[in-house]
Amino acid sequence: MKTIGQLLDTYPVDLGHVDRKALEACIEQCFECAQACTACADACLSEQEVAQMVKCIRTDLDCADMCETAGRVLSRHTGYDANVTRATLEACAAVCKACADECERHTAHQHCQICAQACRRCETACRELIAALG
Amino acid sequence: MKTIGQLLDTYPVDLGHVDRKALEACIEQCFECAQACTACADACLSEQEVAQMVKCIRTDLDCADMCETAGRVLSRHTGYDANVTRATLEACAAVCKACADECERHTAHQHCQICAQACRRCETACRELIAALG
Amino acid sequence: MKTIGQLLDTYPVDLGHVDRKALEACIEQCFECAQACTACADACLSEQEVAQMVKCIRTDLDCADMCETAGRVLSRHTGYDANVTRATLEACAAVCKACADECERHTAHQHCQICAQACRRCETACRELIAALG
Amino acid sequence: MKTIGQLLDTYPVDLGHVDRKALEACIEQCFECAQACTACADACLSEQEVAQMVKCIRTDLDCADMCETAGRVLSRHTGYDANVTRATLEACAAVCKACADECERHTAHQHCQICAQACRRCETACRELIAALG
Numbered sequence: 008m009k010t011i012g013q014l015l016d017t018y019p020v021d022l023g024h025v026d027r028k029a030l031e032a033c034i035e036q037c038f039e040c041a042q043a044c045t046a047c048a049d050a051c052l053s054e055q056e057v058a059q060m061v062k063c064i065r066t067d068l069d070c071a072d073m074c075e076t077a078g079r080v081l082s083r084h085t086g087y088d089a090n091v092t093r094a095t096l097e098a099c100a101a102v103c104k105a106c107a108d109e110c111e112r113h114t115a116h117q118h119c120q121i122c123a124q125a126c127r128r129c130e131t132a133c134r135e136l137i138a139a140l141g
Numbered sequence: 142m143k144t145i146g147q148l149l150d151t152y153p154v155d156l157g158h159v160d161r162k163a164l165e166a167c168i169e170q171c172f173e174c175a176q177a178c179t180a181c182a183d184a185c186l187s188e189q190e191v192a193q194m195v196k197c198i199r200t201d202l203d204c205a206d207m208c209e210t211a212g213r214v215l216s217r218h219t220g221y222d223a224n225v226t227r228a229t230l231e232a233c234a235a236v237c238k239a240c241a242d243e244c245e246r247h248t249a250h251q252h253c254q255i256c257a258q259a260c261r262r263c264e265t266a267c268r269e270l271i272a273a274l275g
Numbered sequence: 276m277k278t279i280g281q282l283l284d285t286y287p288v289d290l291g292h293v294d295r296k297a298l299e300a301c302i303e304q305c306f307e308c309a310q311a312c313t314a315c316a317d318a319c320l321s322e323q324e325v326a327q328m329v330k331c332i333r334t335d336l337d338c339a340d341m342c343e344t345a346g347r348v349l350s351r352h353t354g355y356d357a358n359v360t361r362a363t364l365e366a367c368a369a370v371c372k373a374c375a376d377e378c379e380r381h382t383a384h385q386h387c388q389i390c391a392q393a394c395r396r397c398e399t400a401c402r403e404l405i406a407a408l409g
Numbered sequence: 410m411k412t413i414g415q416l417l418d419t420y421p422v423d424l425g426h427v428d429r430k431a432l433e434a435c436i437e438q439c440f441e442c443a444q445a446c447t448a449c450a451d452a453c454l455s456e457q458e459v460a461q462m463v464k465c466i467r468t469d470l471d472c473a474d475m476c477e478t479a480g481r482v483l484s485r486h487t488g489y490d491a492n493v494t495r496a497t498l499e500a501c502a503a504v505c506k507a508c509a510d511e512c513e514r515h516t517a518h519q520h521c522q523i524c525a526q527a528c529r530r531c532e533t534a535c536r537e538l539i540a541a542l543g
Contacts, residue, residue: 008410008441010527014448017519019455038440039410042484046416048336049485052329053421061320062220068316068336069214069225075477076206082444083203083451086196091203091239098232105225117419125412142276142307144393148314151385153321172306173276176350180282182470183351186463187287195454202450202470209343216310217317251285259278330488337482337493344474351471354464359471359507366500373493 008035014082022084026139030081033132037078037099040129044071044106047122054116063109063119070106073099074129081136093140096133103130142169148216156218160273164215167266171212171233174263178205178240181256188250197243197253204240207233208263215270227274230267237264276303282350290352294407298349301400305346305367308397312339312374315390322384331377331387338374341367342397349404361408364401371398413437416484424486428541432483435534439480439501442531446473446508449524456518465511465521472508475501476531483538495542498535505532 011034015027022030048067051060077099080092103126110123145168149161156164182201185194211233214226241260247253279302283295290298316335319328345367348360375394381387413436417429424432450469453462479501482494509528515521 008444010441010445010523011448013523014445014452014520017523018452019457019518019520034444038444039412042410042436042440042480043412043416045481046413046484049333049487050416050420052332052487055421057329058325061325064320064332065217065219065317066222066225068217069229071481072210072213073229076210078444079206079447079473080203082448083199085199085451085454086243088200088239091200091236094232094235095203095207098228101228102225105222109220116421118416118421121412121415121419142310144307144311144389145314147389148311148318148386151389152318153323153384153386168310172310173278176276176302176306176346177278177282179347180279180350183353183467184282184286186353186466189287191460191463195459198454198466199451205347212310213313213339216314219317219320250287252282252287255278255281255285333485333487334490334493336485337497340478340481341497344478347474348471351467353467354511356468356507359468359504362500362503363471363475366496369496370493373490377488 008038011035018084020084026136029132029136029139033096033136034078034081036125036129036132037074037081040103040125041071041074041078043122043125044068044074047110047118050116050118060113063113066106066109067122070102070126073102077133089140093137096137100130100133100137103127103133142172145169152218154218160270163266163270163273167230167270168212168215170259170263170266171208171215174237174259175205175208175212177256177259178202178208181244181252184250184252194247197247200240200243201256204236204260207236211267223274227271230271234264234267234271237261237267276306279303286352288352294404297400297404297407301364301404302346302349304393304397304400305342305349308371308393309339309342309346311390311393312336312342315378315386318384318386328381331381334374334377335390338370338394341370345401357408361405364405368398368401368405371395371401410437410440420486422486428538431534431538431541435498435538436480436483438527438531438534439476439483442505442527443473443476443480445524445527446470446476449512449520452518452520462515465515468508468511469524472504472528475504479535491542495539498539502532502535502539505529505535
């Protein structure tokens with residue numbers, strides 16, 4: 008998603024309040040994780056033992072929604088409010104952690120492993136951006 | 142939105158982990174606030190002095206996204222995870238507070254006052270549900 | 276959701292391009308259906324015979340997403356574009372129909388029946404608003 | 410977003426109903442366009458002449474919502490329904506076209522040009538996938 012960086016580069020005012028690199032990485036991970044969790048929830052639905060996947064599906068759905076919201080909040084810079092950004096990142100990191108923990112348990116399903124990795128990358132990116140907010 | 146209660150009443154398993162009344166109220170306020178913030182952002186866009194409304198528009202957009210995510214997370218009960226619910230409610234309360242604070246400043250615009258009230262109701266409903274989680 | 280009407284009443288410019296009553300009804304049905312489909316998908320996940328509910332869950336998720344998008348598009352009036360409104364309403368009516376058809380098949384599950392009714396009301400509201408667009 | 414392809418590769422059942430390459434491209438363009446439109450709407454909000462950007466902001470918001478819904482619908486394969494997929498793609502192509510047309514008018518703003526290109530790529534990817542559906 009090279010447009011993330013291009014749009015940060017062409018922003019009409021200075022983005023002085025944020026670590027540009029950590030911000031770009033976090034936006035990218037949020038959108039990638041939102042898609043991965045949506046796809047993983049659906050792959051779980053198509054598994055023969057779907058009854059064993061219901062908690063995984065539910066957590067995937069929560070994580071897709073929260074990552075999408077975080078990705079949108081982070082894509083906005085007008086009228087920046089550190090409290091909003093921090094609260095959003097804390098929630099996103101918590102939901103990504105819960106989803107990674109759950110997906111990692113399903114070692115037989117490759118889609119869960121791929122999704123778990125996307126969740127961990129997003130959790131890490133959120134925590135690094137929180138740290139960068141100071 | 143009477144279907145919120147009907148769907149809680151017909152849920153196939155016991156919802157023992159939550160305060161039913163606080164849950165229903167919070168789901169309703171989240172969806173109502175998501176719509177109100179979407180409409181208020183657009184009403185602000187159509188104000189003549191739109192340049193004075195840009196922070197309000199931005200906060201409305203964040204609040205619409207977060208309320209929608211919270212309303213969805215709260216509508217799910219399978220594989221309940223208190224950490225996910227609490228983190229989501231904390232973020233939603235914080236974003237609703239920020240949006241209510243901003244909307245209340247625009248006393249000349251009735252849509253901002255109506256939206257601020259929806260945000261305050263949603264913030265309160267989130268905090269009451271957090272308290273009920275124990 | 277009485278704020279829907281209040282926000283239409285306090286809109287800063289004339290909403291001359293739309294049938295006010297059909298618009299308000301459609302926004303309300305979109306948000307109600309989005310919540311109902313989210314809750315029904317989760318109730319299906321908690322059914323013992325979840326394996327028989329996978330198509331229903333999937334259609335519920337699609338319908339929740341599309342209704343939410345339609346509810347948001349209809350809540351905006353600035354820079355009105357009839358092509359965007361019509362295309363969105365057509366898609367929403369199609370997805371609501373598919374979801375109602377699927378939910379109605381699961382006669383043993385009350386949540387599916389309640390959700391099917393919400394989908395039919397939303398489908399009808401979309402088609403009535405399309406007709407009102409002329 | 411390499412996880413899109415990885416998750417298609419590890420899907421538990423055959424994806425026989427779709428053109429794999431056109432599907433993957435379309436999912437990617439939907440998520441990229443959703444982010445680009447969210448960022449462009451906010452960049453427009455921070456322009457000095459925001460009053461001239463209100464239609465662009467509104468169309469960006471519609472396009473972000475519809476692309477996100479389309480990206481989610483396309484990420485699901487369980488219980489495939491060609492009518493749902495086609496209606497969603499038609500709506501997404503229409504909204505992307507409207508947004509690209511509007512963004513292209515703002516030649517002085519690079520973010521609008523970058524966003525217009527993302528919208529055109531997404532519109533094209535939707536139309537190619539519609540054609541591939543047969």
